[in-house]
Structures are given as structure tokens and as C-alpha cells.
Amino acid sequence: xxxxxxxxxxxxxxxxxxxxxxxxxxxxxxxxxxxxxxxxxxxxxxxxxxxxxxxxxxxxxxxxxxxxxxxxxxxxxxxxxxxxxxxxxxxxxxxxxxxxxxxxxxxxxxxxxxxxxxxxxxxxxxxxxxxxxxxxxxxxxxxxxxxxxxxxxxxxxxxxxxxxxxxxxxxxxxxxxxxxxxxxxxxxxxxxxxxxxxxxxxxxxxxxxxxxxxxxxxxxxxxxxxxxxxxxxxxxxxxxxxxxxxxxxxxxxxxxxxxxxxxxxxxxxxxxxxxxxxxxxxxxxxxxxxxxxxxxxxxxxxxxxxxxxxxxxxxxxxxxxxxxxxxxxxxxxxxxxxxxxxxxxxxxxxxxxxxxxx
Amino acid sequence: xxxxxxxxxxxxxxxxxxxxxxxxxxxxxxxxxxxxxxxxxxxxxxxxxxxxxxxxxxxxxxxxxxxxxxxxxxxxxxxxxxxxxxxxxxxxxxxxxxxxxxxxxxxxxxxxxxxxxxxxxxxxxxxxxxxxxxxxxxxxxxxxxxxxxxxxxxxxxxxxxxxxxxxxxxxxxxxxxxxxxxxxxxxxxxxxxxxxxxxxxxxxxxxxxxxxxxxxxxxxxxxxxxxxxxxxxxxxxxxxxxxxxxxxxxxxxxxxxxxxxxxxxxxxxxxxxxxxxxxxx
Numbered sequence: 001x002x003x004x005x006x007x008x009x010x011x012x013x014x015x016x017x018x019x020x021x022x023x024x025x026x027x028x029x030x031x032x033x034x035x036x037x038x039x040x041x042x043x044x045x046x047x048x049x050x051x052x053x054x055x056x057x058x059x060x061x062x063x064x065x066x067x068x069x070x071x072x073x074x075x076x077x078x079x080x081x082x083x084x085x086x087x088x089x090x091x092x093x094x095x096x097x098x099x100x101x102x103x104x105x106x107x108x109x110x111x112x113x114x115x116x117x118x119x120x121x122x123x124x125x126x127x128x129x130x131x132x133x134x135x136x137x138x139x140x141x142x143x144x145x146x147x148x149x150x151x152x153x154x155x156x157x158x159x160x161x162x163x164x165x166x167x168x169x170x171x172x173x174x175x176x177x178x179x180x181x182x183x184x185x186x187x188x189x190x191x192x193x194x195x196x197x198x199x200x201x202x203x204x205x206x207x208x209x210x211x212x213x214x215x216x217x218x219x220x221x222x223x224x225x226x227x228x229x230x231x232x233x234x235x236x237x238x239x240x241x242x243x244x245x246x247x248x249x250x251x252x253x254x255x256x257x258x259x260x261x262x263x264x265x266x267x268x269x270x271x272x273x274x275x276x277x278x279x280x281x282x283x284x285x286x287x288x289x290x291x292x293x294x295x296x297x298x299x300x301x302x303x304x305x306x307x308x309x310x311x312x313x314x315x316x317x318x319x320x321x322x323x324x325x326x327x328x329x330x331x332x333x334x335x336x337x338x339x340x341x342x343x344x345x346x347x348x349x350x351x352x353x354x355x356x357x358x
Numbered sequence: 359x360x361x362x363x364x365x366x367x368x369x370x371x372x373x374x375x376x377x378x379x380x381x382x383x384x385x386x387x388x389x390x391x392x393x394x395x396x397x398x399x400x401x402x403x404x405x406x407x408x409x410x411x412x413x414x415x416x417x418x419x420x421x422x423x424x425x426x427x428x429x430x431x432x433x434x435x436x437x438x439x440x441x442x443x444x445x446x447x448x449x450x451x452x453x454x455x456x457x458x459x460x461x462x463x464x465x466x467x468x469x470x471x472x473x474x475x476x477x478x479x480x481x482x483x484x485x486x487x488x489x490x491x492x493x494x495x496x497x498x499x500x501x502x503x504x505x506x507x508x509x510x511x512x513x514x515x516x517x518x519x520x521x522x523x524x525x526x527x528x529x530x531x532x533x534x535x536x537x538x539x540x541x542x543x544x545x546x547x548x549x550x551x552x553x554x555x556x557x558x559x560x561x562x563x564x565x566x567x568x569x570x571x572x573x574x575x576x577x578x579x580x581x582x583x584x585x586x587x588x589x590x591x592x593x594x595x596x597x598x599x600x601x602x603x604x605x606x607x608x609x610x611x612x613x614x615x616x617x618x619x620x621x622x623x624x625x626x627x628x629x630x631x632x633x634x635x636x637x638x639x
Contacts (some may be wrong), residue, residue, distance in 0.1 A: 069603045166501065172604075208589045214506050215588050229484045229505065349605045357589035358422050358597045 030277040031056045032085040033067075035264065036219070037242065038136070040297030047284050053277050058083075063218060064092040064173070075101040075269060084272040085281060091175060093132045093265040094125025094339060102267045104130045109279035112286035115305045119331065120263060124339045133282055134263035134303035136238075136294070139323070139334060140176040141259035143225055143235025143252050156184030156255035159232050160203075165212045167231040169221045170204070174352040175337040177204070177216070179260040180234050189260065189337045197348050201355040208357055216356045225250060237323040241299035252323060254333065261334035263303060299324040400612035411613025419597050419614065423621065426593040429508070430577035433515035434523075437572050438565060440516070441523035445564070446557075448524075449531035460528070463521050475514055475585050482510055482586070506588030514582035522571035530564025531557070566633050574622055594618055 036059040044057050061067045067088065071081045076099075088096065096102050107113060116133060126132045144153050149164065159168050159180075170177040178200055179189040185203070187196045207213050214230060215221075221233045225240075226247050237259075240252035268278045284290055291302045292310030296318060302308070302325075312319035319325050326334070340348055370376075401408040416423075448459045466474060482488055482504040492498045501507045534557060542552040580595030587593075594614065601611035 063603075065604045065606075069606065166503070211501070211588075211590065213589060223479075227483055227485055229503075346605060346607070350607075353600055353605060354418075357592045358419060358600065 028052070028277070029054050029056055030085070030274055030281055031058070031083045032087075032281070033058050033060050033083045034087045034135070035059065035061045038087075038264075038298055038300075040294050043285065043290065043294055046290075047281065050284065051280055053280065055281070061087060064089050068092060068095070071101075071269070075099075075271065078271060080271045080273075081269055083269060084274040084278045085266050085268060087135045087264050087266055089138075089173075089175075089262050089264050090123065090125060091337065091340065091345075093267055095342075095345075096267060097126055097131045101270055102131050103270045103272065103275055105133065105268065105282065106275050106279040109276055110283045110286070112283045112304075115286050115288060117303050117305055120303050126265075132265035132267050133286070135266050135285075136298065136300040137261055137263045137303060138300055139237040139254065139259050139261050139326070140171070140180060140234065141237065141252055141254045142180075143221070143233045143240045143250065144231060145225060145228065145247075145249050146251060147249050148228060148231040152251075153232065153253055154256050156180050156257050158255075159184075159234065160207060160212070162212075164231050165210070166214050167229075168207075168213050168233070169215045169217050169224060169230050170213055170234045171221070171236075172216045172218055172356065174349055175262070176236075176260055177234050178348070178352060179335065179337050180255065183255060183257045183260070183335060186257075189335050192338055194344065194347055197351050201351040204352075204355040208355060238298050238300040241321070241323050254322070254330065258333045258335045261331075261336060295324055301326055396612045396615060399608050400616055401609065403609045411609045412617065414610060415614045415617045419594065422592060422594045422597050423617070425591070426577045426595070426618075427621070427625070429512050429515060429583075429591075429593065430573050430579075432512045433519065433576050434569050434573045436512070436516045437520050437523040438527075438569070441520055441568065442527055442561075442565070445524050445527035445531055448528050449534075463524050466521065471518060472581060475518065475581055478510070478514055478517070479505065479585055482513075505586065506591070508587070508591055510586035511583050511591050511593075514586045515576045515579060518579075518582065519572040519576055522575075523568035526567040526571065527561060527564040530561045530567075534560045562633065566629075569629070570626060574626070577622060578618060 030053050032055060034057065038059070039057070044055050048054055067086075071086070074081050075096075105113075113129070113133065116129065120134055120137075121129060123129070142153050142156070142158065146152060148167070158164075159170075175189075178197065181200045181204060182189045182192055182196060185200060187200065192200075204213070215224070217224070217233075219236075219239065221230070221235065222239050222243055224230045225233050225235070226243055235252060237252050240250050244250050266278075266282055268275050272278065285294065286304050288304050288306035288310045291304040291307040292314055295302045295307060295311050296314045299318060299321070301323075302311075308319060308325045311325055322330050400411055403410045444459075444463075448456055448463075452459055480486065484503050484505060489498065489504055492504075493502075498504070499507060499509055504510050504513075538556050538560070539552050542556045543549070547555060577593075578595050580593055580599055583591050583593040583596055598611050598614050598618070601607050601614065
């Protein structure tokens with residue numbers, strides 16, 4: 001039954017496999033896994049030219065849970081996952097840190113860490129940012145097409161306007177959808193309880209069963225929004241910015257009650273043999289000018305001080321956009337989602353999965 | 359098997375075992391062992407009774423099970439209705455076009471399942487031509503759209519598994535001895551009677567096999583429901599995927615997989631009894 005043992009959870013992580021990690025350490029390749037369309041075209045090659053390190057950059061993360069299911073077993077056993085940097089959302093980064101799956105960042109190679117925005121320095125899941133630094137931040141609000149809605153949207157509750165029945169999508173990422181719904185119900189997602197989650201999920205379920213909510217999606221809501229199949233979507237800020245080149249009608253709005261904000265964080269798996277190269281990469285992208293170049297391409301807010309000013313030089317228009325460069329007042333209204341322990345996480349997910357239809 | 363080898367050279371008595379050994383080893387390693395591991399996972403419940411996953415499979419997901427088998431049944435029936443006439447024409451009437459038609463039936467396999475299903479999203483788009491034409495003919499279902507409705511899911515399932523229906527039916531029709539049809543006609547059957555009394559019964563093994571090859575994968579499928587359906591069309595395959603990857607409730611997911619397998623096995627047994635075909639094509 002050697003096949004079966006690994007599937008059964010609950011065992012402590014084993015010590016990393018030092019024998020294999022001691023092996024060929026002189027290959028100069030940094031392997032990065034990131035989400036699709038989350039970087040500009042030049043950064044990887046510029047970094048390679050500047051440092052002589054070659055980078056294997058793969059866009060193979062599509063979903064926090066699915067990616068976790070892929071790396072959980074090997075990291076538990078201390079086996080290599082053939083990646084030196086992985087980029088995951090706050091709550092998932094917190095889970096990996098708690099499980100001991102990641103190694104501390106080597107600050108000696110990372111002087112630019114001082115450029116990390118103050119508001120992102122102290123996070124509950126990683127006090128003092130020993131293990132993680134943000135790649136970019138993502139805001140979740142409403143994406144819509146005013147030509148189809150016939151009006152501007154302002155409130156998180158606009159998703160439930162009966163006029164939009166059958167033309168609404170939500171995200172399968174629980175914290176994004178649940179957060180926006182909670183904000184509309186007057187619940188603070190940063191302080192929410194299981195009862196709040198129950199109430200919000202019951203609401204989502206009601207609107208799903210009546211057919212008001214047409215689908216729960218990942219990034220693919222963008223196609224439906226651009227095609228005009230839907231009028232309103234719980235949407236990620238940068239997606240709408242990216243679509244607006246071909247669909248100038250589309251808009252993204254932070255609900256007046258507040259939008260959600262998350263960061264996706266760079267982490268070094270504990271089995272990576274190239275922590276030194278990884279921190280050189282982090283140092284490179286934490287240069288304000290380098291960070292601004294990425295933001296100019298993907299329109300998600302940077303976590304680096306001074307990137308806003310650098311962005312103004314590259315694209316004054318984007319630097320004025322609340323999507324790519326929110327003002328401190330706009331940032332103050334953004335909400336995070338409460339840190340859930342493993343048990344709460346499972347309960348919340350169970351409720352949300354049921355609300356989504358199983 | 360051994361009985362047919364009378365006379366001539368002496369045979370190694372172990373030959374049959376040696377011949378089946380690779381298959382048995384393969385199935386043991388890659389089917390039996392994982393199945394046992396899955397069974398162990400399904401009862402490895404920490405905070406409730408060991409059978410908790412199984413009871414919840416019915417109490418929480420009964421509707422998804424019913425829906426999955428309903429959609430699979432619909433697409434199998436539609437598959438027979440669409441596939442049989444085509445297979446019949448290919449076997450009896452197509453002449454030189456036979457190979458071309460066969461090629462066309464197989465052609466979709468040159469592109470992956472996933473990409474073809476994505477293509478249907480574009481075809482059935484609310485702004486697309488199909489919805490416009492049906493809309494102006496007042497044939498559009500109550501939803502006012504096709505995408506994210508049961509129609510799209512059943513249509514997608516039918517489309518994706520149709521070749522598995524056509525090919526076995528074609529094979530069983532193809533090997534029917536034409537002289538039997540002539541004999542029936544000599545005995546004053548008209549062509550409809552000849553079809554009903556001779557061709558149809560002889561082709562049933564193909565229909566039977568095609569039904570299995572369509573129904574079984576369709577009931578466990580989740581790609582069509584995910585891409586073409588809405589949240590009220592989720593099938594049991596999506597639930598299992600969500601339990602494994604999203605909630606990571608492995609006992610629940612494993613129990614659901616077993617419930618699905620058991621129901622399929624029972625349905626197939628009942629189906630075999632009902633059709634009574636011993637010699638599958």
C-alpha cells in the first residue's frame with residue numbers, strides 16, 4: 001500500500017531531502033512560476049542580461065487551491081517541485097508559511113526590500129515579512145458594461161439588481177466573491193464570523209438558484225463580459241484595464257462600500273536550492289523603475305515605494321488611474337479578508353461551495 | 359481456448375498465464391492498487407463515523423447524481439437517434455463515400471476534447487448566430503440563451519461522445535450478411551419489415567456497446583457542465599473535482615467517486631440483463 005500512504009493527510013512535514021539538494025548546485029537557473037499575463041515582456045530578459053542568471057519563467061498558476069493540491073505532497077515530503085519562486089495569494093501564502101513549506105528570504109541579497117510599502121509590511125500571515133514579499137496587489141470590485149447595464153454602478157448590491165437577472169457572474173475564489181457580497185451587506189470581511197459567512201452564502205445561493213447568477217468563473221469572465229453575455233461581474237481590477245484596449249466601454253468600479261484588496265506574494269519553496277538567486281530576482285523587481293515597468297503592462301498596483309512616480313514617467317495616464325495607482329484615500333477604503341485557520345477555511349469553503357451549487 | 363489447440367505441436371500449459379500476465383500486472387498496479395487506496399481514503403474520516411462521506415454523498419449531492427445520470431441518459435438517447443441513421447447509411451448506402459464519412463466521424467479526435475468544448479462556447483454565445491437564428495424563429499428556450507443552460511450541457515455531451523456511438527453501431531451493421539436481408543425480402547418482407555426483423559436485432563450489440571461508451575463517460579464528465587453549463591447544471595464530476603481540489607475533503611471526494619462507480623456498475627448490469635446480449639460486437 002505504498003501508493004496509499006501519501007494521500008492520507010495529517011502527517012508532519014518530513015525533513016527536506018538534503019542529499020538531492022546538495023547535488024549540482026552550480027547551475028545558474030532560476031525557475032519562477034506565476035499567474036498568466038502578470039508580467040511585461042522585457043523584465044525577464046533584462047534581469048538575465050543584468051545578472052547573468054538565466055530564468056525559466058512559467059505561467060502555470062491558475063488557481064490557488066489547484067496549485068496547492070499539486071505542490072502539497074512533494075513539499076510535505078521535502079521533495080523538489082522544480083521551482084524557486086512561486087506566487088500565491090495572501091491566504092494561501094499564509095497556509096504555506098504555517099505548514100513550513102517555504103524558506104526565509106535571504107535579506108542580504110535583497111537591499112531593495114526597504115522599498116516595500118509600509119501598509120504591506122505588517123501582515124498577519126507573515127509578521128515582519130520573513131518569508132514573503134508581494135508581487136503585485138489585486139483589487140476586487142465590479143466590472144461592467146454601461147451600455148448593457150444602462151447606468152453607472154456604485155454599490156456592491158448592484159450585482160443583485162433584478163434588472164440584471166441571468167447576466168451576473170461571480171468569481172470562484174471564495175474570498176473575492178464573499179468579500180464583495182459581505183461589504184454590500186454591511187459586514188466587514190476583515191472581522192467576519194462563520195455566521196456572517198452563512199448569511200452571505202445563503203444570499204448567494206438564493207440568487208444562484210433563481211438563475212440571477214449565471215456562472216461562477218475564474219479569469220474567463222472576461223470573455224463573457226467582452227462578448228456581452230453578461231452585464232456585471234465580480235471582477236479583478238487589472239483584468240478590466242487589460243480588456244479596455246479592445247473594449248473601451250468596459251468599466252471597473254470599487255463599490256462605494258469598499259472594494260477588496262489582496263496581494264499575490266513571492267515565496268521560496270523550502271526545497272529550492274536557489275534561494276540566493278531568488279532573492280536577487282526579488283531585489284531586481286523591487287527597484288521602483290523595474291516595478292513600474294511591470295505595472296505599466298499589467299495595470300495592477302505595485303507594492304514598491306516610488307513605483308507610482310516611475311509609472312508617471314512611463315504612462316502618465318495609467319499613473320492617474322485608481323486601478324494601477326490608487327491614492328492613499330482610495331487605499332484606505334479597501335478591505336482585506338480575515339485570516340482563517342484551517343478549520344475555518346474548510347467551513348467557509350464548504351458553505352461557499354454549496355452556495356455555488358456543489 | 360486450449361481446446362481448440364488439439365493435435366499438432368504440444369503447447370506450453372503456462373502459455374495462457376504468460377499471455378495474460380502483462381495485462382494483469384498493469385491492471386493491478388494502475389487500477390487495483392489506486393482503487394484500494396481510494397477506498398481507504400474514503401473511510402478515513404476523522405471527525406465523524408467512517409461512513410460519513412457515503413451518507414453525505416446522497417444527502418448533499420443526491421440531486422447532482424440524479425442530474426448527471428439524467429443528462430447522460432438524454433445524451434445517449436439523442437446519440438442513438440442521431441448516430442444510428444448515420445451508421446446505417448455508412449454501412450449500406452454510402453458506396454464510395456463510406457471511407458470519407460468514416461474519416462469525418464473520426465476527424466474531431468484530431469483536436470482535443472477541451473478545445474472543442476471551448477469552441478462550443480463561441481458557437482453558442484448569446485451574440486452568436488445560433489442564438490440569433492433560434493431567437494428570431496422563437497425556438498429559444500425560456501432562458502433566452504443557450505450558454506449556461508441544460509440544453510448546452512446535454513448538447514455538448516452528445517456532441518463529444520457521438521463518435522463512440524456511431525463507430526460500434528457501424529461495425530455491427532457492417533458485418534451483417536447482406537444475404538440475410540435478401541432472404542427476408544424473398545420471404546415477402548418489405549424493406550421496413552426486413553430492417554425491423556433482421557437488421558435491427560443483429561445491430562443491437564453495436565447499439566449496446568455504443569450506449570455504454572456514451573453513457574458511462576458522460577455521467578462522470580464535468581468539462582461540459584463546467585464550460586457550457588451554469589451553476590444549476592453542475593454534475594457529480596464537478597462536485598468530486600471541487601471536493602478534491604477546493605475543499606480538500608478527500609474522504610468525501612473518494613466516497614463520491616465510489617458511489618458514482620457503484621451506481622454505474624449497477625446500471626450497466628441492469629442494462630446488460632435487459633438487452634440480453636451475450637456476444638458484444
